[in-house]
Amino acid sequence: MKQYLDLCHRIINEGEWVSNERTGKRCLTVINADLTYDVSKGEFPLVTTRKSYWKSAIAEIIGYLRGYDSAADFRALGTKTWDANANENAVWLNNPYRKGEDDMGLCYGAIGRNFPKPDGGHIDLLKQIIDDLSRGVDNRGEILTFYHPGAFHMACLRPCMYSHHFSLLGDTLYLNSTQRSCDVPLGLNFNMVQVYVLLAIVAQITGKKPGKAFHKIVNAHIYEDQLELMRDVQLKREPYPLPTLKINPEIKSLKDIETWVTMDDFEVEGYQFHEPIAYPFSV
Ligand SMILES: Nc1nc(=O)c2c([nH]1)NC[C@@H]1CN(c3ccc(C(=O)N[C@@H](CCC(=O)O)C(=O)O)cc3)CN21
Numbered sequence: 146m147k148q149y150l151d152l153c154h155r156i157i158n159e160g161e162w163v164s165n166e167r168t169g170k171r172c173l174t175v176i177n178a179d180l181t182y183d184v185s186k187g188e189f190p191l192v193t194t195r196k197s198y199w200k201s202a203i204a205e206i207i208g209y210l211r212g213y214d215s216a217a218d219f220r221a222l223g224t225k226t227w228d229a230n231a232n233e234n235a236v237w238l239n240n241p242y243r244k245g246e247d248d249m250g251l252c253y254g255a256i257g258r259n260f261p262k263p264d265g266g267h268i269d270l271l272k273q274i275i276d277d278l279s280r281g282v283d284n285r286g287e288i289l290t291f292y293h294p295g296a297f298h299m300a301c302l303r304p305c306m307y308s309h310h311f312s313l314l315g316d317t318l319y320l321n322s323t324q325r326s327c328d329v330p331l332g333l334n335f336n337m338v339q340v341y342v343l344l345a346i347v348a349q350i351t352g353k354k355p356g357k358a359f360h361k362i363v364n365a366h367i368y369e370d371q372l373e374l375m376r377d378v379q380l381k382r383e384p385y386p387l388p389t390l391k392i393n394p395e396i397k398s399l400k401d402i403e404t405w406v407t408m409d410d411f412e413v414e415g416y417q418f419h420e421p422i423a424y425p426f427s428v
């Protein structure tokens with residue numbers, strides 16, 4: 146929580162204003178932030194200075210792992226966070242590749258679970274990684290990437306957290322996740338939870354001990370219409386101690402994640418939080 150608050154303060158104290166063409170808004174911006182979550186110690190990085198909708202965040206990452214490309218599938222799993230990008234952005238609504246209501250196009254898991262090969266066919270990057278790690282193999286390239294510049298024109302948005310690189314030291318699993326663009330009041334709240342859960346759940350299904358997750362953010366920003374709420378409300382609050390996350394131990398394979406897992410398989414214990422804050426969202 147301290148790392149999150151430090152980054153918010155840093156953006157407010159040292160950030161520069163950058164105008165963004167896609168949203169038509171200005172963002173107070175810093176370049177480069179490195180956050181670390183010690184999953185071995187159960188340091189679940191949930192924001193406490195406002196109510197955080199952690200189930201929604203976990204539903205997003207499970208949806209990416211399943212390769213979902215429809216906001217309707219994300220809703221069924223428990224999050225409405227893709228509705229606006231799939232259905233309210235004028236540029237995407239007019240894109241000939243959009244397949245209709247709720248379609249998000251070729252992004253996130255739709256790429257990572259089905260990565261197109263230049264010589265034909267596709268690769269399921271996640272399945273390869275899970276198979277390797279389960280056998281105790283780290284080939285120094287266990288990278289789940291959602292980044293395919295050749296598909297950007299066929300998606301509602303480019304992936305923000307676009308790369309997850311897993312590593313083994315003995316039987317301890319590490320994760321380095323990279324994010325190119327970060328909406329700190331809204332997105333980061335979710336992304337911290339997702340990096341933690343991704344390491345915890347992949348360690349669980351591959352039979353490894355979770356170690357640390359390293360979360361690299363390149364462009365970290367606060368939109369102009371979020372600044373006052375962050376500076377004058379959220380940052381005036383004292384954080385509470387961190388809660389802990391429990392994952393159903395019956396989740397034992399990628400197939401389990403793909404077939405029966407729901408948000409009821411995740412529990413947060415001891416979550417104390419301040420009043421919700423409704424930050425404006427830029428589509
Ligand atoms: N501008 C922007 N910021 C983002 O963080 C973001 C995007 N766009 N587009 C793609 C995804 C969708 N994500 C989202 C979208 C909405 C919320 C959001 O509205 N959160 C509210 C309510 C959440 C709920 O009720 O489930 C929040 O208070 O956290 C969060 C993340 C993260 N991403």
Ligand SMILES: O=c1ccn([C@H]2C[C@H](O)[C@@H](COP(=O)(O)O)O2)c(=O)[nH]1
Nearest residue numbers: 167303305306326327328332333336
């Ligand atoms: O997981 C996510 C997804 C998206 N975001 C934010 C970061 C930006 O504010 C927008 C994406 O806009 P771009 O113009 O494509 O950079 O969404 C996030 O923080 N986390």
